[in-house]
Amino acid sequence: MTETQETFPPPPEFAAAANVQADEYARAREDRLGFWAEKARTLLEWETPFTETLDWSNPPFARWFADGKLNVARNCLDRHVEAGNGDRVAIHFEGEPGDIRTLTYAQLTEEVKRAANMLADLGVKKGDRVAVYLPMIPEATIAMLACARLGAAHSVVFGGFSADALRSRINDAEARVVITADGGYRRGRPSGLKPAVDEALAGGDTPVEHVVVVERTGQDVAWTEGRDKKWGELLAAASPEHEAEAFEAENPLFILYTSGTTGSPKGILHTSGGYLTQATYSMFASFDLKPETDVFWCTADVGWVTGHTYVTYGPLSAGATQVMYEGTPDTPDKGRWWSVVQKYGVTTLYTAPTAIRTCMKWGEDIPAQYDLSSLRLLGSVGEPINPEAWLWYRRVIGGDRCPIVDTWWQTETGAHMIVPMPGVVDTKPGSSQRAIPGIEVKVVDDEGAELEGGEPGLLVITEPWPAMLRGVYGDPQRFRDTYWSRFENTYFAGDGARRDEDGDIWFLGRVDDVMNVSGHRLSTAEIESSLVAHDAVAEAAVVGAADETSGQSVIAFVILRADAEAGEDIAEELRRHVGSDIGPIAKPKRVHVVDELPKTRSGKIMRRLLKDVAEHRAVGDSSTLADSSVMDIISQQVESSSADD
Ligand code: PRX
Numbered sequence: 001m002t003e004t005q006e007t008f009p010p011p012p013e014f015a016a017a018a019n020v021q022a023d024e025y026a027r028a029r030e031d032r033l034g035f036w037a038e039k040a041r042t043l044l045e046w047e048t049p050f051t052e053t054l055d056w057s058n059p060p061f062a063r064w065f066a067d068g069k070l071n072v073a074r075n076c077l078d079r080h081v082e083a084g085n086g087d088r089v090a091i092h093f094e095g096e097p098g099d100i101r102t103l104t105y106a107q108l109t110e111e112v113k114r115a116a117n118m119l120a121d122l123g124v125k126k127g128d129r130v131a132v133y134l135p136m137i138p139e140a141t142i143a144m145l146a147c148a149r150l151g152a153a154h155s156v157v158f159g160g161f162s163a164d165a166l167r168s169r170i171n172d173a174e175a176r177v178v179i180t181a182d183g184g185y186r187r188g189r190p191s192g193l194k195p196a197v198d199e200a201l202a203g204g205d206t207p208v209e210h211v212v213v214v215e216r217t218g219q220d221v222a223w224t225e226g227r228d229k230k231w232g233e234l235l236a237a238a239s240p241e242h243e244a245e246a247f248e249a250e251n252p253l254f255i256l257y258t259s260g261t262t263g264s265p266k267g268i269l270h271t272s273g274g275y276l277t278q279a280t281y282s283m284f285a286s287f288d289l290k291p292e293t294d295v296f297w298c299t300a301d302v303g304w305v306t307g308h309t310y311v312t313y314g315p316l317s318a319g320a321t322q323v324m325y326e327g328t329p330d331t332p333d334k335g336r337w338w339s340v341v342q343k344y345g346v347t348t349l350y351t352a353p354t355a356i357r358t359c360m361k362w363g364e365d366i367p368a369q370y371d372l373s374s375l376r377l378l379g380s381v382g383e384p385i386n387p388e389a390w391l392w393y394r395r396v397i398g399g400d401r402c403p404i405v406d407t408w409w410q411t412e413t414g415a416h417m418i419v420p421m422p423g424v425v426d427t428k429p430g431s432s433q434r435a436i437p438g439i440e441v442k443v444v445d446d447e448g449a450e451l452e453g454g455e456p457g458l459l460v461i462t463e464p465w466p467a468m469l470r471g472v473y474g475d476p477q478r479f480r481d482t483y484w485s486r487f488e489n490t491y492f493a494g495d496g497a498r499r500d501e502d503g504d505i506w507f508l509g510r511v512d513d514v515m516n517v518s519g520h521r522l523s524t525a526e527i528e529s530s531l532v533a534h535d536a537v538a539e540a541a542v543v544g545a546a547d548e549t550s551g552q553s554v555i556a557f558v559i560l561r562a563d564a565e566a567g568e569d570i571a572e573e574l575r576r577h578v579g580s581d582i583g584p585i586a587k588p589k590r591v592h593v594v595d596e597l598p599k600t601r602s603g604k605i606m607r608r609l610l611k612d613v614a615e616h617r618a619v620g621d622s623s624t625l626a627d628s629s630v631m632d633i634i635s636q637q638v639e640s641s642s643a644d645d
Helices: 012-017 023-030 032-043 072-076 078-085 107-119 138-148 163-173 194-201 232-236 273-285 306-315 336-344 353-362 387-397 476-484 524-534 570-581 607-614 630-644
Strands: 091-094 100-104 129-133 155-156 179-180 185-186 189-192 210-214 228-230 250-259 266-271 297-300 321-325 348-349 377-381 403-409 441-444 457-461 491-499 505-510 514-517 518-524 536-549 553-560 590-593
Touching: 012 441, 023 032, 072 138, 072 273, 072 524, 078 185, 091 107, 091 336, 100 107, 107 138, 107 232, 107 607, 129 138, 129 163, 138 155, 138 179, 138 297, 138 306, 155 163, 163 266, 185 266, 189 194, 194 210, 210 232, 210 321, 228 232, 232 306, 250 306, 266 273, 273 306, 297 306, 297 336, 297 457, 306 321, 336 536, 353 387, 377 387, 387 403, 441 491, 476 491, 476 630, 505 514, 514 536, 514 553, 518 524, 524 536, 524 553, 536 607, 553 570, 553 607, 570 590, 590 630, 607 630
Parallel strands: 091 321, 129 155, 129 179, 155 250, 179 210, 210 228, 297 321, 297 348, 348 377, 377 403, 553 590
Antiparallel strands: 091 100, 185 189, 250 266, 441 457, 457 491, 491 505, 514 518, 536 553
C-alpha cells in the first residue's frame, strides 16, 4: 500500500460547527465510564435510569447500564414522534425498478407497532428469536424493530446466503418465526427468496412454526398451509396501537452470524442499552449528524452488521433522515448511485472501498454527470481503503470539500471504534487513525507489549466498550477462546496494524484465516469444508489473494479423489457448488486442481505458500514442508492451468 504524506485538515466551517470538538478526547480519557454514562443518559430515553455504568466483575462478560430499562424500538421511533418530529422523513426508500416509498417517523412507528402486534399474535415474546431473510426493503427494518419492541432477538440472514446457510442459522438460534419475502430485485430481475426458506425448512426437523412472507415481487411461490402467512394481510389486520414494554439494558437485541478462523460461523450476540448508546453516539460523532438537515445514506445491506448499526439502529435512534436503496449500483446504468444522491440531496454517504474502486474503474465521467454538491461527509468501511481510492473518493465524489471518515470496526464491536473525528483530525488517506472518544486500543507484539515505532503488530482493545459483543450465542467457551485467550482481559481483534510516528493507526489486514472479499468476511475453513463435501474432492485449501477491486478474492486448491469422475469443467462445477452451498459471495474466483498440497511434517497446510502462488510471487520459505518439492509441482500446475484461461 502506498502511503502519501499529504494530510487533509477539516474545512474551517465544518470544524467550527462539528458535533465533536478536540476536547472530547480528553474528557473521555479523564473519566471513561462517566463519559459513556453521560452519552447513554443524554442520547437515549430510559424508562428506568441505570445506576451502575459497567459491571466488569466477571470478564470477559461485560454488563453495561445493567439495572436500567429501556425499549430500543421506542428510542428509534416513538420518542421522535412525541418530540414533534413525526413528520420528518425516516426512510426514503428507492426500489431497484424505480418504485419509491417515503416513510415518516410517524408512519414508520405505526408500521412497527402493527408488526409487533402481528408477531405477538404469532406467539413471539421476550427472549424468543426471529429469523429475518429479506431484501433491502423497509420491511427489513420494520421487522427488526418489531422484534426489538417485543424484547425478542432477531437473527438477520443476508438474502444472498443459500438455503443451507439459512438452515444452520435458523437451527443454531432456534428461531420460531422466519420473516421473508417472495423475492427482491437485483440486477434488473426479480430473484427468489421464499424458495430458499422452503428448502431450508424441508425435512421438518426445525424449530420454525411460522413463515411470514412479504410480497415484494409478486412472483408465484409455493405455499405451506398453516405455516406460511402473508405479511400484508397480517399487518392490515393488526392493531396500530402498541404500548412498548421496557426491558433490561442487557436484554438480547440480535444475533448476527459471522465467519471465524475455524468451524461454523459464530452467532455474535448483542444486547440493548450499551449497543444503542454507542450506535447513536457514533452517528453524531463520526458522521457529525445534524438530524434536521442531513440526509444519510449507508449503502450496506441489512444482512451485515453495517446495515444493522448504520441502516436500522444508529440512524433511527439519532432521528436521522436516510435513504434506503434496494439494488445494485449499475442498474439500470452505472450512474444509479449518483442519481440517488442527487435526487434525495444525500449529505452523508457511507460505503465500502470495493464499491469505490469499482466506480473508479467505471470512470469519473459517470459521477460527473450528476449534481453531488449536497454531499458534506463521506465514510468508508469494511476493509483498509487504499490511498488511491481514498483520494479519488475525496476529489471525484466529495468535490475536494468533504472530510472522509475511514471507520474501523467489526461485527463483534457493534459500532465504530477507530475513526478520525471529522471536525478535529487532519485526515490521512488510507489510515483510520484514532480510537473514537471513550475507546482504548493498542497495537501490540505477540507478547502483548505495546508497539509504537511503526512496527507491524496486532490490534487489541484494552477496555470494555458499550457496544461490545456479549458472547457467541450458545458457546461461552468459544467466546473466551476466540477473543480473550491471546492476551489477558484484552480483546484480540484478529487484525494486523501499525502506528505511525503521529500515533495514527494503519490496518494491515487479518492475521488469521479470515478473508475479506468486497468487505465481507469469509473463512477459509468454511469454504474448504464446502469443497470437501463435494464427491469429487479429497482435500482442499483456500486462500484470499489480493484483488484490485474486491480487496481479496477466494482462490482454492483442490486434490481430486482418485475415483472421481471429474470432467473437463470440474473447476467450474466446484465454483458453482460453493456458490450454491454458502452463497454467491463465497464462490472461488479460481479453483486449481493440484496433485499435492504443501504440508508441514505435522500435517498442517501452509496456506502462506499457496497465497504466494495465488498472488504470482516467488514462493517464500518452504523449509518446514514435509516434502519441499511440492511447491514446485504446484507452481507448475497452476501456471499451466492459468495459461489455459
Ligand atoms: O479486518 C477488519 C475489516 O473487517 C473486519 C470486520 O469485518 P465484519 O465483522 O464483517 O465487519 C465489517 C464492517 C464493520 C475487521 O476485522 N475492516 C472493517 N473496517 C475496516 C477494516 N479494515 C480496515 N479498515 C477499516 N475501516
